[in-house]
Amino acid sequence: MTRAEPTEARLALAPGARVGIIAGGGSLPVEVAAGLVRQGHAPFIILVDGEVDREADFAEYAQERLALEQIGSLVSLLKRQRISHLVLAGEIRRRPRLSKVRPTLGLLAIIPSLVVALARGDDGLLKMLTRGLEKRGITVVGAHQVVPELAASEGTLTTAAPRQSDWRDIQAGRAAAKAIGALDIGQAAVAIGGRAIALEGVEGTRGLLERTRDLRGHGRLAGKERGVLVKCAKPDQELRADLPSIGPETVEAAHAAGLAGIAVEAGHALVLEGPATLARANALGLFIVGLPAMEPANGQ
Known part of the structure; x- marks a missing residue:
């Protein structure tokens, strides 16, 4: 796609x-x-x-x-x-x-x-x-x-699409990302098994995904599959600066962390190096989806 x-x-x-x-x-x-x-x-x-x-x-x-x-x-x-x-x-x-x-x-x-x-x-x-x-x-x-072509569009942007279980992760991750965004802490969260398991801090998205990768063998996450990275603009964010973004490195890190895909808000997130990012996601079998910016995420 x-x-x-x-x-x-x-x-x-x-x-x-x-x-x-x-x-x-x-x-x-x-x-x-x-x-x-x-x-x-x-x-x-x-x-x-x-x-x-x-x-x-x-x-x-x-x-x-x-x-x-x-x-x-x-x-x-x-x-x-x-x-x-x-x-x-x-x-x-x-x-x-x-x-x-x-x-x-x-x-x-x-x-x-x-x-x-x-x-x-x-x-x-x-x-x-x-x-x-x-x-x-x-x-x-x-x-x-x-450069509006950098903004994520709504819908599934990759060949792979979210499964029903992935939409539960997307909803949980989005709620968590919005909560920490309201506190001006970060813009991203990882959800696995229908609950948020890691939140972005000062180390950024790369550090968040590295922590997720390290958590895979511990406690309740042992043996868990899939999971989603969700990045959202902070509530009332100054949208002219610091919009959430993803790129090829994000895709690589999400794959290394064992995640099934990435969700961002359409129009309120940037897909950097777009052709390379989508091509790498397709090659690795990850989905990238743009969520309606003002509505709850769902599978429709």
Whole structure:
């Protein structure tokens, strides 16, 4: 089965629009940049120092490097480069150290809000950042708005489809993922045998799947088959940044953990390196399914 057409409408960019990408780790910023070029918009890349692992893929683009602790100079950089739209793309593995942040007049004004946002977790920090940028005339857009083909479509995206028992796991995993998402802890859960057995923490999805693999030989999981990884956006999440994502490595890790498949929310999750991800899932016999974003998961 081939992947369905995306339901998200592509963001209409004016001819003179200049789009910047704050690039972290992984393939997402690379795919966003390539999507913009296909639309006739050459992006300006802001490489987050120490986070980008595919720098060679940005060699052809205008770019500048920025440390997290230089966040106070971000707005002036965007204005200097005449950036009208900004995409936050890629994994940022650490937070800025406030003790090393270089103060500016603009940053000093929002330091109290920054401290509160850091205390509230990743989503609180992202919301503060996007609102602060938009107050200064920068339109923040999501990767799924610029390159909607990255967004997961609704339905089964692979040759293999969930069994009836898998739908029980999907429901249990989705409920657990939403619960930890409400606490801004993580976006994913693994369910086996109709109950959640592992939740995503600061170690991310890779660590979650490694724990699941290690648990296979212990206690109530001994001899259990199948199981599902479910990734969901957090309730009230800032959807323009940090959407849940899966890629070829997720498929490999899910297979190594003995899982039967992966479920994500259609339109609220990204399938990175889509053809490779689906091809690998098909080769390994895993299913990938896009769930209705606003409705309970079911087998219909």
